[in-house]
Amino acid sequence: MNLAVKYFLLSSITLFLFGAIGNAQQWSTTFNGKVVEKSSGLPVAFATVAVVDNETKKAIDGTTTLDDGTFSLKTNVTDCYIEISFLGFETKVLQVPDTKNKQNDLGTIEISEDAQKLAEVVVQGEVSQTVFKLDKRVFNVGKDLSTTGASALEVLNNVPSVNVNIEGQISLRGSQGVQVLINGKPSILTSDENNALGTITADMIDRVEVITNPSAKYDAEGTSGIINIVIKKEEQKGLNGSISVNSGAPNNHSVGISLNRRTEKFNLFTQLGAGYRELPNEITVRNTDLTTGNVVLSNGEEFRNEEFYNFILGTDYYFSPTSVLTLSGNFALEIEDQPSTTNFTALDGLGDLTSQWERTEVTEARNPKFQYELQYKKDFEDDEDHDLLFSALGNFFGKDQSSEFLDSTVSGEDRDAEQNTRTNFQESVFTFKLDYTKPFLDKFSVETGAQYILNDVSNDFEVENLENGGFVVDPSLTNIFEFDQNVLGVYGTTAYEGEKWGLKAGLRVENTEVGTLLVNTDESNDQNYTNLFPSAHTSYKFSEKVSLQAGYSRRIYRPRLWDLNPFFNIRNNFNIRQGNPDLLPEFTDSYEVTGIFFVGKTPLNLGLYHRYTNDIIERISFFEDNVNITRPENIGTNNAWGMEFNTKYSPVKWLTFNLDFNYNTFSRQGSFEETVFDFSADQWSSKLLTKIKMPWDIDFETTGNYQSAYQTVQGEISDIAFLDLGIRKKILKGKAVLNMSVRDAFASRIQENQIAQNDFEVFNRSFRARFVSFGFSYGFGKGEAMQYSGGRRR
Template identity: 65%
Template sequence: MNHLKTFSTILILGLTLLLSFTSAAQNTQIKGQVVEENSKQPLAFATVAILDSSTNKALSGSITDDNGKFNLDTEASDFYVQVSYMGFVSKTIKQFEVKKNKVNLGIVLLAEDAEQLNEVVVQAEVSRNEFKLDKRVFNVGKDISNTGASALEVLSNVPSVSVNIEGAISLRGSQGVQVLINGKPSILTEDSGSLGSITSDMIEKIEVITNPSAKYEAEGTSGIINIIIKKEERKGVNGSVSLNTGVPDNHSVGVSLNKRSEKFNLFTQIGLGRRSRPQDNENINEDLINNTTLYNIGEEYRNEKFYTITLGTDYYLNDDNVFTLSGNYAFEDEDQPSDNNFQLFDVNNNLDSEWSRTEVTEAANPKWQYELQYKRDFKDHEDHDLLISATGRSFSKDQNSLFVDETISGSDRDATQKTRTDFGENTFTFKLDYTKPFSDKWSMETGAQYVLNDVSNDFEVQNLINGDFETDFGLTNVFEFNQNVLGVYATAAFQSGNWGVKPGLRMEYTEVSTLLVNTDEANDQDYTNLFPSIHTSYKISDAVSLQAGYSNRIYRPRLWDLNPFFNIRNNFNIRQGNPDLQPEFTDSYEITSIFDIGKTSLNFGLFHRYTNEVIERVSTSVDNVIVTRPENIGTNSTVGIEFNTKYTPVRWLSFNVDFNYNRFSRVGSFESTVFDFKGNQWNYKILAKLKLPADIDFEATSNYNSGYQTIQSDVSSISFLDLGLRKKILKGKGVVNMSVRDVFASRYSETVTIQDDFEAYNRSQRGRFITFGFSYGFGKGDAMEYSGGRRH
């Protein structure tokens, strides 16, 4: 732990240095909020400039936050303020009162400029990536290559985020990430495949929170990814529709509608479609004890029909009290055929036997989510509010599979198996958040959350014996999983001039119980943990800012980590869970610098993670059958750097670059085998955006993920390229798109495992996807590809 103490000392010294930068000059502080005159909705990203009264030259400037608020300083004594926003009439403010070096402009109303409205959709630009104190925001609507994509595919283009072809999500190289929807856990994030029912047209933005404050639940050792779904709030009737089609079979329709009056805001999102995801697999299992080799080449599909609808209403009891009732229903109808060929070679490399294994799987997956929320705004301060919510989630799966093995040559391999899965999960979340500003400098947040999770999985395997199907009791059982988590938190924030700090503490009490009903195998746990956090920032100048943060996080084993049932899709490469698995705990440190220099914005960060009880997947082999299951193995210390930049050399060309590198040290052992080693991994994304004549935009996104080492295996590097083309039509209300994902079909997963008693090679590949799309906005709305930067 010496290295951890050293890093802590460095971080504390760094925070002390930030404090020492605080200027002694008597700056004048100017604050206010920019609001759209007609809808009374805050305007995010409006420009606020301070200008010299005699020369009219700009002295400093800033943009408003998500709530339309701004806060900036100046050393000048004779100045005026100008507020502007594309598509609105600019406002100049020269009459104001200075009290104790402070100017409060209050609410600044901007009116729409009718002459500019037709140009807003074409010309308005918001930063593709926004950097905030404890998170980064990725604006999805501006990424052409996301046309027709699912939420899972959209995530693969987000900086610092990687998604492999099996749908596993990683943040800065770690899979211990918590995925939220609109700031809350969702039934659609429990299984990465369920994110397919959310299309890119429904997503407004994605927040990447690498070092969450104590306000957020402590789940997710590498951080939090928060998917924000669009919700229109402007008065009148607004809406948009999108159509997508592509190959392989990929078709979807999305509709967004809202109607806003004085008291009600009715909103809905509807999506439906079908997609096919073929995948080629190759596996080689070598038994070094018996010197036999098993070759397996196959193709599998996941054909889905999906439907999703979100329906809700905001009821404005008065200006200070709002009730929101919303619900979401999603249904997936799955067809998962597969066809595999097996060849077994003996010690002399002679073909012993050859057979095929075919699969027919059908599944129906209905999902429900419903929420009641109440928000109270107090009159004494615009940030003084109370938020109470209750959410229910339900997910069930009814799946049946038939597996048939047919001998081609050699030993008799004929066999027939059936499996049945009846799965049900119910989750209830109760949450309270309270924010109280005590002054312009001091504020606090406190709240509580209680999550109840109840799961039952009834799984049966049957073998065809003498013409009748008989239950295999060794593989059949009912697995019950219950987890309740109570969390309580408090944070305090201090902001003075260019410096701010936000410490916090969260307590969580966890109860977990698992039970294999048929064999009466139970495992109960309960534990209480404290999760401190601290974030600080210092603005050296208008162009340079520094941020630092620390948080303590947990990764609780999820259902499929604990579920001991075998997946027999390939009965020579089996995955199962481990009901004895313990949670991971991570200390996470981060220092970040942000530079805004002319046409270039730079973000450079240094991070360190130290994790105890690391969960790793361990494989064992007997007679060419490889079984993989998760185990707790030792510690992992990771030190890394992160670099992001946006460069616009000319108005019609821009580049976004994202680079991550980390070096890790693994220390641990399992069943007398020592797994101590060091390694590194790195990745980059480069997005080039090109504006062509005739309102055509072109994008090219290059991705590279280096190879890396796990406790047993080596994972190969991959590189792939995505392209996108967009054309605005119908005066900017309509948009046509084309995207090509994985242009060279070079995105694959390849792993080599070498152990004393066995070796294994695994490779999977999905291939190229081409999609065409059209979207159209009506009412006061714009096409779904872009909202023009106004509040949604």
């Protein structure tokens, strides 16, 4: 702790000394202002602001407006005027005095739509686009098919480099070690133990920031990067809202309503949702003991049936136009029913049947979730990027679950048995964060801040076996697992961003205290470590059509609760998943170079990256008496090199293609006990998204995905290819939307995993059913049609 505090004080003093330079004199003139749409008063982002010479009528200097419509433009020209233009709007000309004042505030500048170009602008403005910043890529959410009438998960699935699988698991460049934030902060909506991310609708999202090499400002957690979902600042006064109804097969039904009421000082917002869904999963497993030849086959169907309810309520209070306090809360409840039936067959070394039996499961669970957040933001008047932000976030997740397992012999050896399990789980997470940003000298800025995260977990798990007519606790599978983790982080960054070249560097220090305890057996494991996480990013703009970015960051992956908890799942008691309380964290050094090229209006993004990971965590299979137990272990190092390519091409106005391609080759070195896991392999994946605008306000979309087979430390994961379809029809002058989607249209999303060792083999096949859904949504007031799909499937 002392070391972290010292670094915090040193960083803060150094950065504020840099900030003092901001008073240095400058001999140029700076024009500041804000561009808004005249009819609605909404800000106009990416409008062109040019300094034009009065004599030659040629542009000398220029910039574009930011997301909030503001701009700051510095020039040393005096005999000039300002010209503001944006596609579909009339050009605005502002005469400026012949002065050498350091600051010229042009105030709020209104621009009006050009009626002759409006039809074309509606089409152009609906297209989502990616903008490249110094240390991140920004996906600005438009109103095209990939967003309108969609949930946040569907928006993410259209962001380059990001994929969302059928269960709602989010990956970045094929890796699931990614941290998802909302407005730069952790949220219950993005946690692994929650299904509420779908309650964020596309009309609520302003942009999605993809940060593959995060700077020191961000939490060092997440080895493959950060996805930050930025919610719009609601500026529409009065009562606005939307409602949606969805239905699908397998059973997936939901209704949601979103309301917003804004006055001069208050903004009150709420969202309510409820629904029911089923998630079937067909699983086949074959365990083979190569020493004896004995085989155990199991196949069956599992369900996760859920009722879910969600309620969000929050308010913003504006002390002034530059000072706002936000208080919000979220309550969610899941009621689970998990029936499953698995058929087992046992064969001896000669292939003769020795036994057949059926294992059935009846599981019920209630999962309450709470979140509350207090946030204060102060924007300073001297610069739009000069701000102070404090937030306090609290999360609670609970699970009260009971399961009954019944084994019934069909033929052969007697396999009759009964087991009961009970789980009482509670988790509390508190996050306190303070961030301060100070620009100076127009092109320089510093950031400093601190974050403290407290995580407290208790999992009471009990297994009972039926013996002599009564249930007896199995002490080998019963225990209370307690997990506490506190992380204190402080950081400082400084950045220079000129017209062509930019550089950003920073350092983050994090101290981690971890404690695990198995209460019944009094086994504990305490760790305390402090780490430095440097980062550096640079960019150079060769021209309007060619830019280059490069970055480095150091990341950490701390083992999650279910990685550490040694008692996990006995649904299939011949294939058991288990945790490991002795796991150490992974550390990754990540390097990246990305080029951005434009061929005409078509962007081509090509990136090369390198990741070197120490103490990498892999799930290892341990095999005994035809029982396969998988447990995570720290297995050596991973040295990966990769290439990523994506582009967006529109040969005609009604047709758009989005292509993502990712290839990486890796070298693994490591051993566990007496087994060496050294090997080299590669893998690749691709995604092609096709959007077609049809007559009668109908949009059609297809998404094809392919993921190659790849080698693991003990076997191989098979390749997989699948196609998703979607169609949307706008009605009632665009205020309402009818939509239909089909996920895995050809029922080809089949995952196969083959583990092959000298003395055993395990084959696992999993298949999720095809999903078809229908939806209707309607927006009232100034609200947009949305979709509430019930959120993320776990």
